[in-house]
Amino acid sequence: MYATRTCPYCIRAEALLNHKGIGNIDKILVDVDPSRRDEMIAVSGRRTVPQIFIDGTHVGGCDDLFALDHAGRLDAMLIGTSD
Template sequence: MAKVEIYTKAFCPYCTRALRLLEQKGVAYDEYDVTMGGPKKAEMVERSGGRMTMPQVFIDDRHIGGCDDLMALDRRGGLDPLLAA
């Protein structure tokens, strides 16, 4: 199973939506709450090439993007193969 990491913030509907999709797929993930900033948020910004919006999703250290990117990848049929790797 792939290593999935997601950076989130409190009360973010896009974060909730992305987490729900991962849960529906039965995926284990590491969630990093960066609501208050700090080193994890700085790490997220660096890993994502400067993106500041939440969530930011990574699968096996590959930057997937935000919620809309994750949903689009799933609609194209590209998410399941990444998760199965």
């Protein structure tokens, strides 16, 4: 997950993933290493954080993650990714 340390959407997305049993989130903090933002844009096509990937599949941002959960599709994507 590409994120910043203070982004409320990043914090919400991480909280949802933690609630789903995902405790080891690989966070790339673009505020700590701004050069990684260009990488994020290249792989996601988006400029805002968070940008979330599950097993290499781009999910999108926080709203997209919550929409997947609401649609009942997030749990299936997370199978096998919990600690």
